[in-house]
Amino acid sequence: MTLKKASLFLAVCLLILAATGIIIYTFPSQMGKADLTPPETVFNQEKGNNSIVKPCSNEHPEWRPSQVIDDVLINAAPDCSPDNPYEVATSVKGTNNVSMATLMQTDFAQDAITMGEDLDNDGDPDVIHIKLEVVELNGSSPDGDYIINSFDIAPGIQPGLWVYAPKSRGMAVKNFNSLVSNPLLRAPSPSIRVEQGDKVYITLENTHYLPHTIHLHGVDHPWVNSKGEDNDGMEEHSVFPGQSHTYEIQPRHVGTMLYHCHVQTAQHFMMGLGGMFIIEENQPNNWVQTFNIGAGQVRHPAKAVIKNYNQEYDLHYQSIDKKLAHIIQEANDPRLIAERMARDYNITESFENYFLLNGHSFPYTIRDAMIITSENEDIKLHVANFQRSSIALHIHGHKATTVALDGVDQPEALQITRDVIDIATAQRNDIHLKTRNDGLHSYGPGLWMFHDHVPTGTTTDGMEPGGNMAIMAYKELLDDQGMPKMHDHLFNEVFNKDYYAKKQAIWAEGSYAKLLGDAGLLIPKHIYIILFGLAVGLLLGLLLVGVLIIKRNLKS
């Protein structure tokens, strides 16, 4: 080997070494260190873009005051989105007893609630026929990339949901050009109220494309109906699409119970097929409000409730796994949906991502899931947990008393007053909330937040504030649209689809915008990139030449 050859070999070796060193040093990466001055703050929040949602659309201010419709007294509901009083009147008198003019102001079918004979001659009907349909919200369509019968649980958040809905009529969307569900079709499945001793016929008309049932959890019901058919709503007696089945009960025991689907229970329960079923004490002339659409305030409380309480609310807590909810939005073929939900999806490897109170997550809970009160009121809360996980209900500024558990009255000595009330899945607590400013039951007027204190519960897919947060509002602190005063700043931020899409900085506001906005991107170091490219090219070139030389040597 000549000296010349040896030095050439050495030079090549050094070149390879140097190139490798350069490659390692300049290897491009996704993240990098800033120079002396880090990138400027950028502002992702556009002014006046269409992601902003009006906090209160104030569609029906005339529905708020106390009023009498078809001789039914309907209590005032000062919140932003009060329940339709015509729906309340129809729920109290039945679709067969209410005037046609009133029925036309609702979306009920004419046979949704039929009230018959007064069996015990005490002035109220005791034979009640209720018809329920199964409705898919935020479902998919083969006709385009959109979601139909949409129902936003929070700004821009539309998880697929199934709910029981009173049998309705006409357009299921607001109008032919809209994809938004009509107001009767919403989460949660409505609370149902009947009177103790009523003969109740509940017909499930399965308008959905998968089988379902109704299981009357905790409600006094015989195992079979008068025809000798299933009356317990079990999986083996599924009601298939296009079919109907009638469950028959005559409950002897009062209390807050449940109804839910018992087909593929883990999935169907989590999809939203469950609601409260409340049996009210038998009283003379006691016309109970059969449906409380969207749960929340009961605008026509039963006789026994009025005796002891100023107000009554149903609080329906529910959680959603976004992966499960998405299955019905990914395909249209019922066979694909059935396979993906029943077999591909594994609930033991799932999470809860959305937390709803009365079908909404904060800030939409402010529209229709607040508790609104004055001082010195007694309020009855029916709290039911339809989540997969337990809830730890906490009402700021108050200590409330649990008076009944799972529909059974607690003896006086066991009525516990506390500020965190734990409720496991499917359990119900009837709570007596007092607004007496005595330093124990209430600390005085305020816009007191109430929420599940399990940390996940106050988030929407991890975004805080969200989840089932709501406000217990003292009337004087609400504006004329029922929105809490002194919250403009927060509402400006969270009534925005971009906020829950995680597109905007949390504290980019006012003088802090520059300090806590989003950090801009780093400018890539172009010299490094060029050096990297040159080094890689050099190595590849050497490799190619080497291969050619070896080949030539082998030939000769």
Add this chain to the structure above:
Amino acid sequence: MKNCLTGIIFIYCVNFAFAMNHSGMLMNEKGMIMNSNTDKIPKDCTTISETIDVTIRAGHQYALKFPGKMYAFDTQEINVKPCAKLNITFINDDQIRHQLMIHGLPGYLYSEGMFHLELNGAGQLEASVIFPSQKKTYLMHCELPQHMEKGMKSQIKVDGGDGDLPSIPGISFPIKADYYKIDWSQLTIAIIALSILLGIAIVLIVVNYAAKISAMGDKILSNIKPKS
């Protein structure tokens, strides 16, 4: 819907259980009829060109012949002449609610441009609709959540229509199609491998016999040329 609540309806709804009017809305325990039209001729027509009696049945059983659907009508397409009158007998064979809605009709004859039949459960309704002369395809569907999406969607073509609507079962493709698993069996893979080998073989053969093939080509060409 809300607009129909005012005006017309109140007049008819007073005796709704008995009233059978030829326009507006009729509602009872069985269901409802909105904007049935037996005699009002559209502006662009002079007379009714033809009268067709048609029975349309609705139910999950009619989806049986369309894989991947759950609800359907028994008829997916109806063809009529301009200015035709359809006497529809709508039969629901399910135990649940179904609708028959026709959209895009002239608003001066049909409020909200809509003809709407609804049966609260198994049953039958009769109503009529008169179409204008325009060449157009009308959507006929059930609007219960997920019923149209799951197959209860048909079309009515006046004068041959102006095309097909998407996702009519058995007639037209969806816009947003479902994805199904492909059956990748060992056989499929073997076929692909064989095809690749065959392709390589063809190239090799072509290269190997290049001279012979070109000679053969010349021969064929020379045979053809004299004839022309």
